Amino acid sequence: KRRKRLSLEEYKSGILSGDRVGLSRAITLVESTLDSDNELAAQLIDEIYEHTGNSFRVGITGVPGVGKSTFIESFGKHVIDSGKKLAVLTIDPSSQKTGGSILGDKTRMETLSRSSNAFIRPSPSGDALGGVAHKTRETMLLCEAAGYDFIIIETVGVGQSETAVKNMVDFFLLLMLAGAGDELQGIKKGIMEMADAIAINKADGENVEPAKKAKKEYQNALHLFPANENGWNPKVKTCSAIKDDGLSEILELLEQFHKEQNETGFFDENRKDQAIHWMHQTIHHFLKRNFYKSPEILEKLSKFEAEVRNGTKHSVQAARTLLNQYYN
Ligand code: GDP
Structure with missing residues (x-):
C-alpha cells in the first residue's frame, strides 16, 4: 500500500496538534521497516521528546x-x-x-x-x-x-x-x-x-x-x-x-x-532506570539487526549453519568466526 510521505515538520505538527489522523500517520512511520523511514522516525522522536x-x-x-x-x-x-x-x-x-x-x-x-x-x-x-x-x-x-x-x-x-x-x-x-x-x-x-x-x-x-x-x-x-x-x-x-x-x-x-x-521519588527513579534499560535495549537491537542484515554475514550464514549441523564446527566456533568477520 502506498502512502504519502510527509515532512518532519508535518509529522511533528500533526502530533502536537492532538489530531488523531496526524498521530496515526506518525505511528505508521515509526512502525515502518524501511531504513529511510526509520531515519525520519528517529528525527521525529527527537523533535517531540520534550513533550x-x-x-x-x-x-x-x-x-x-x-x-x-x-x-x-x-x-x-x-x-x-x-x-x-x-x-x-x-x-x-x-x-x-x-x-x-x-x-x-x-x-x-x-x-x-x-x-x-x-x-x-x-x-x-x-x-x-x-x-x-x-x-x-x-x-x-x-x-x-x-x-x-x-x-x-x-x-x-x-x-x-x-x-x-x-x-x-x-x-x-x-x-x-x-x-x-x-x-x-x-x-x-x-x-x-x-x-x-x-x-x-x-x-x-x-x-x-x-x-x-x-x-x-x-x-x-x-x-x-x-x-x-x-x-x-x-x-x-x-x-x-x-x-x-x-x-x-x-x-x-x-x-x-x-x-x-x-x-x-520512586516514580522518577523507575523512569530513569527504564531510560537506561532502553538505551541498552536499543544498542542490542541495532547491533543484532545490522549483523543479520550484513551481506557478508548473510552470504556465509547458511554454510555455517550446515557445518554446525554436521559437526564440522561447533556453535561457539561458528559464532566467533562470523563475529570476527563482522568486526574486521
Ligand atoms: P481477552 O482475550 O483477554 O481480551 O478476553 P475478552 O475480553 O475477549 O473476554 C473473553 C470472554 O470472557 C468474553 O466472552 C467476555 O464476554 C467474557 N468476560 C470478560 N470479562 C468478563 C467478566 O467480568 N465476567 C464474565 N462472566 N465474563 C467476562
Missing part, C-alpha cells in the same frame, strides 16, 4: 480469554470520566508467527474506540518481538506528545512480551481468573512477581466466592516474594469487567500508587 513523559503508563496482561479487552473497555471509561485522554496500545506476539492475530479477529473495545478521548492501536506484526517492543515504546511517546496522559499497554500474557512491557510502564496489572490453576493460565511465577496488582476478573454470579478465595491465595503467594524497594506492596482485587464491578476501585488503587510513588 513526552507526562502520562501514567499502565501495562495490562493476562492469558487470552481472561477478559482483557472487556476490562479495558469498561476500565477505560472510568479513566476518561476522570478527565484523562486514554491511549491503548496492544502487543500481540501471536501475530508475528501466524500473520493472523489472537486480538485482531474480534471487534475489540468498540464503545471505547468511539470516544473522542480514546485512541486504540494494535501492535505492528511481522517483526521480532524486540522490534515490536521498541515500536510500541516509541508509539507510546508519540501518544504522549499528542496529549494522551493515560497509556495502557496490553499484552497477551503468554510470557514473551511481559518483561518488555514491564520495562516501559509505571504500573503492571495482571488479570487472572479464579479456579483455573496458575499453570493452566500459563502464568509463570516471574510474571506474578512483576505485578503491582493482580485483578481476579469474572467475579460475578457463581464466581464471586471462588474469586474471593483466590484473592486470599494470591495475597498469601505475593507475601512470599521479596519486598519491592519502592515500598509498594502488590495488591489483589476482584472485579467483573462485564458488570463494571470493582473497576473504579482499581483505578483508585492506581491513582494511590501514582501519588505515593511520586511523593517518595
Whole structure:
C-alpha cells in the first residue's frame, strides 16, 4: 500500500496538534521497516521528546480469554470520566508467527474506540518481538506528545512480551481468573512477581466466592516474594469487567500508587532506570539487526549453519568466526 510521505515538520505538527489522523500517520512511520523511514522516525522522536513523559503508563496482561479487552473497555471509561485522554496500545506476539492475530479477529473495545478521548492501536506484526517492543515504546511517546496522559499497554500474557512491557510502564496489572490453576493460565511465577496488582476478573454470579478465595491465595503467594524497594506492596482485587464491578476501585488503587510513588521519588527513579534499560535495549537491537542484515554475514550464514549441523564446527566456533568477520 502506498502512502504519502510527509515532512518532519508535518509529522511533528500533526502530533502536537492532538489530531488523531496526524498521530496515526506518525505511528505508521515509526512502525515502518524501511531504513529511510526509520531515519525520519528517529528525527521525529527527537523533535517531540520534550513533550513526552507526562502520562501514567499502565501495562495490562493476562492469558487470552481472561477478559482483557472487556476490562479495558469498561476500565477505560472510568479513566476518561476522570478527565484523562486514554491511549491503548496492544502487543500481540501471536501475530508475528501466524500473520493472523489472537486480538485482531474480534471487534475489540468498540464503545471505547468511539470516544473522542480514546485512541486504540494494535501492535505492528511481522517483526521480532524486540522490534515490536521498541515500536510500541516509541508509539507510546508519540501518544504522549499528542496529549494522551493515560497509556495502557496490553499484552497477551503468554510470557514473551511481559518483561518488555514491564520495562516501559509505571504500573503492571495482571488479570487472572479464579479456579483455573496458575499453570493452566500459563502464568509463570516471574510474571506474578512483576505485578503491582493482580485483578481476579469474572467475579460475578457463581464466581464471586471462588474469586474471593483466590484473592486470599494470591495475597498469601505475593507475601512470599521479596519486598519491592519502592515500598509498594502488590495488591489483589476482584472485579467483573462485564458488570463494571470493582473497576473504579482499581483505578483508585492506581491513582494511590501514582501519588505515593511520586511523593517518595520512586516514580522518577523507575523512569530513569527504564531510560537506561532502553538505551541498552536499543544498542542490542541495532547491533543484532545490522549483523543479520550484513551481506557478508548473510552470504556465509547458511554454510555455517550446515557445518554446525554436521559437526564440522561447533556453535561457539561458528559464532566467533562470523563475529570476527563482522568486526574486521
Ligand atoms: P481477552 O482475550 O483477554 O481480551 O478476553 P475478552 O475480553 O475477549 O473476554 C473473553 C470472554 O470472557 C468474553 O466472552 C467476555 O464476554 C467474557 N468476560 C470478560 N470479562 C468478563 C467478566 O467480568 N465476567 C464474565 N462472566 N465474563 C467476562
